[in-house]
Amino acid sequence: MRTILIVDDHASFRRQARAQLEAGGCAVVGEATDGRSAIELAARLRPGVVLLDIGLPDIDGFEVARQLSAGETPPQVILTSSRDAASYGPRIAQSPAAGFIAKDALSGPALAALMAPAGERRR
Amino acid sequence: MKLDRPRLEVAAILLVAVGASVLPIVVDGWWFDVTAPGRAAQMPTRVALAGSCWVSVVAGLIARARRPENPIGTWLTVSGLLGPLAFMVGAASPLLTIASAVAFVAAAGLGVATVIAFPTGRLDGRAPWAVVAVAVTCAVYRIQQIVLADPTVSIPGWREPNPYRLHIDQASIDAFGLVYDAFGIGFLLVFGYWLTRRWLRLRGPGRRSIAPVLAGGLFFVVASVVQAATEMANPSEQILEAARFGHTLSFSAIPIGFMAGVLRVRMERYAIADLVVELGETPEPAELRRALASALDDPSLEVALWSTEEETYLDAAGSPIADLDAVAGSRAVTLLERDGDPLAAILHDAALLEDPGLVASVATAVRLTVENDRLQDEVRAQLAEVRASRARIVEATDAERRRLERDIHDGAQQRLVALSLAIGRARGQLKATADPELAATLAQASDEVRAALTELRELARGIHPAILTEAGLESAVRSLVDRAAVSTELEVDLPRRLPGPVEATAYFVVSEALANVGKHARATAASVALSLVGDSLVVEVRDDGAGGADPAGGSGLRGLRDRVEAMAGRLEVTSTSGSGTTIRAVLPAAQDAPATALAPTAEAAE
Numbered sequence: 271m272r273t274i275l276i277v278d279d280h281a282s283f284r285r286q287a288r289a290q291l292e293a294g295g296c297a298v299v300g301e302a303t304d305g306r307s308a309i310e311l312a313a314r315l316r317p318g319v320v321l322l323d324i325g326l327p328d329i330d331g332f333e334v335a336r337q338l339s340a341g342e343t344p345p346q347v348i349l350t351s352s353r354d355a356a357s358y359g360p361r362i363a364q365s366p367a368a369g370f371i372a373k374d375a376l377s378g379p380a381l382a383a384l385m386a387p388a389g390e391r392r393r
Numbered sequence: 394m395k396l397d398r399p400r401l402e403v404a405a406i407l408l409v410a411v412g413a414s415v416l417p418i419v420v421d422g423w424w425f426d427v428t429a430p431g432r433a434a435q436m437p438t439r440v441a442l443a444g445s446c447w448v449s450v451v452a453g454l455i456a457r458a459r460r461p462e463n464p465i466g467t468w469l470t471v472s473g474l475l476g477p478l479a480f481m482v483g484a485a486s487p488l489l490t491i492a493s494a495v496a497f498v499a500a501a502g503l504g505v506a507t508v509i510a511f512p513t514g515r516l517d518g519r520a521p522w523a524v525v526a527v528a529v530t531c532a533v534y535r536i537q538q539i540v541l542a543d544p545t546v547s548i549p550g551w552r553e554p555n556p557y558r559l560h561i562d563q564a565s566i567d568a569f570g571l572v573y574d575a576f577g578i579g580f581l582l583v584f585g586y587w588l589t590r591r592w593l594r595l596r597g598p599g600r601r602s603i604a605p606v607l608a609g610g611l612f613f614v615v616a617s618v619v620q621a622a623t624e625m626a627n628p629s630e631q632i633l634e635a636a637r638f639g640h641t642l643s644f645s646a647i648p649i650g651f652m653a654g655v656l657r658v659r660m661e662r663y664a665i666a667d668l669v670v671e672l673g674e675t676p677e678p679a680e681l682r683r684a685l686a687s688a689l690d691d692p693s694l695e696v697a698l699w700s701t702e703e704e705t706y707l708d709a710a711g712s713p714i715a716d717l718d719a720v721a722g723s724r725a726v727t728l729l730e731r732d733g734d735p736l737a738a739i740l741h742d743a744a745l746l747e748d749p750g751l752v753a754s755v756a757t758a759v760r761l762t763v764e765n766d767r768l769q770d771e772v773r774a775q776l777a778e779v780r781a782s783r784a785r786i787v788e789a790t791d792a793e794r795r796r797l798e799r800d801i802h803d804g805a806q807q808r809l810v811a812l813s814l815a816i817g818r819a820r821g822q823l824k825a826t827a828d829p830e831l832a833a834t835l836a837q838a839s840d841e842v843r844a845a846l847t848e849l850r851e852l853a854r855g856i857h858p859a860i861l862t863e864a865g866l867e868s869a870v871r872s873l874v875d876r877a878a879v880s881t882e883l884e885v886d887l888p889r890r891l892p893g894p895v896e897a898t899a900y901f902v903v904s905e906a907l908a909n910v911g912k913h914a915r916a917t918a919a920s921v922a923l924s925l926v927g928d929s930l931v932v933e934v935r936d937d938g939a940g941g942a943d944p945a946g947g948s949g950l951r952g953l954r955d956r957v958e959a960m961a962g963r964l965e966v967t968s969t970s971g972s973g974t975t976i977r978a979v980l981p982a983a984q985d986a987p988a989t990a991l992a993p994t995a996e997a998a999e
């Protein structure tokens with residue numbers, strides 16, 4: 271079963287995302303509200319996937335993704351935002367994240383579709 | 394024309410001068426036999442005397458008109474009026490003779506005093522008084538000629554015997570003559586020495602007006618010496634008369650010198666009037682000083698400008714002057730004011746004060762220049778303030794739009810996202826119960842929410858494109874180009890990020906230009922180029938459409954131009970009918986430019 275860490279500063283989104291993902295057969299192992307706690311929790315919980323909001327109150331999602339990917343056993347990072355991917359130009363493609371999903375398009379299957387096969391990194 | 398007092402005075406003086414010139418002729422006709430041998434030969438000298446006297450009267454009148462408080466004008470006028478009378482020595486009438494003697498002494502004294510006291514009209518110190526005293530003594534002594542001489546012998550055409558003649562022996566007469574010659578030579582030596590010394594010591598701003606007067610005096614001395622030498626040589630009567638003629642002409646040298654001085658000073662004033670033009674718009678204090686010093690021929694001149702902020706005068710280096718008089722030293726200080734407020738002070742050679750007109754001209758020149766400078770400074774400051782406030786308004790508007798976009802993103806957008814997810818979950822849960830009607834309603838709700846989210850995103854992008862702050866100008870413009878209505882090429886050469894307001898302005902230029910291409914141009918292709926040339930961002934959008942865009946017309950281009958100009962840039966629209974449109978904006982984009990409110994670092998928090 272995929273283990274997921276949800277990182278977002280909006281409680282309503284975390285709640286909906288958890289329900290959506292759990293309904294889709296994922297195990298949400300934790301929630302973080304900002305970049306720093308996301309990095310801490312990821313190190314402790316070692317989730318398989320981190321659903322990472324780009325607009326965080328402290329460090330932005332791109333930087334969190336970079337730091338998460340620099341670890342020894344990096345989780346797969348899926349960036350998310352309520353804006354569309356176009357709003358970030360080439361930055362999503364340039365980041366080590368496995369993919370991007372718009373918040374309103376979030377679902378277990380949509381998430382699963384973005385995942386690369388285990389052990390293979392997007393970049 | 395109303396006859397005021399000065400005019401009446403001038404008229405009266407000229408009338409007296411005419412009378413004075415005619416007097417000798419009338420008197421001559423009375424006791425001279427014009428037909429006597431040698432008389433005709435004397436006529437040029439007579440005419441020269443009348444002419445010299447006239448020149449003196451006119452010069453005196455000019456001097457009085459220029460500076461009524463200076464006595465030199467009066468001296469020149471009076472000596473000119475007395476001249477004809479002064480040379481009627483030995484007249485038959487006792488009264489005329491006495492009058493002539495007095496006139497001669499007075500004319501000689503005044504004539505010499507004019508030169509010595511020029512241009513102040515004051516005899517300061519012992520030396521000037523001594524020179525005048527020698528001249529007067531010499532003139533007084535000349536009376537002995539009247540008393541001793543026998544004009545029937547010495548002056549051709551003299552009919553009457555000298556009624557005052559002293560009947561003394563010839564040896565005594567010769568002795569008197571020697572003493573007179575000694576006095577005459579002594580006077581010429583003293584006067585000549587004094588003039589030469591003054592000439593050699595001349596410097597400073599008064600030089601141009603004083604030198605011609607001194608030259609006139611020296612010419613008089615030289616002519617006198619020549620005449621005396623000629624008389625001693627005992628030449629023919631013809632040569633003697635020529636020497637007398639020259640000597641008499643030389644009387645006019647001093648008033649002519651005076652008028653030449655006036656003319657030179659007048660030209661100097663023109664030079665100062667030109668100064669205003671020469672100084673141009675905003676002279677540096679040093680430049681002002683240099684121009685004034687050169688115009689007034691006064692190397693010691695300094696200009697101190699009044700500082701309204703520091704409430705003191707500033708020297709050329711811009712340092713405050715605590716005590717103007719102490720700095721001035723022996724120089725005179727002329728203060729310039731505007732409406733009672735100090736404007737500037739000129740420290741100059743005190744000799745300049747002798748010509749108040751000159752100082753007034755300089756004052757006017759400096760006042761005009763300094764006032765002009767002040768006004769320009771004010772206008773410049775106001776313009777700078779207006780420009781700055783215009784830029785601030787644009788930046789504030791940008792900041793407000795960014796805030797609005799963020800509020801939408803953080804507020805309504807998040808709620809709609811959550812709602813969308815909740816509906817999605819509800820639809821997932823529904824599958825179990827399989828109520829088709831409810832499922833359809835939920836599907837409808839889901840579509841509505843997605844549509845609302847899409848519209849909201851478009852709205853937010855229109856208010857402020859998040860990509861500009863998130864990914865920079867290049868990516869933002871690339872997304873515009875990708876969405877453009879016609880196939881558009883993009884060329885970007887930006888080695889660095891630019892200040893936020895500059896990127897935003899450039900983005901809006903491209904956005905508006907591409908929107909126009911889509912709407913009006915009937916174009917098939919377009920190109921966008923962004924490049925950093927020096928410290929300026931050059932934005933160029935071209936299309937191959939119909940052209941004819943009017944930069945003054947449409948509110949879009951107008952607003953764009955306002956915005957570009959608010960950023961101190963310029964916008965050019967080249968659009969000829971049939972050959973497409975080029976919109977080119979040049980925006981100053983120095984790295985240290987202020988107001989980087991749009992910089993991405995400030996936007997990390999969403």
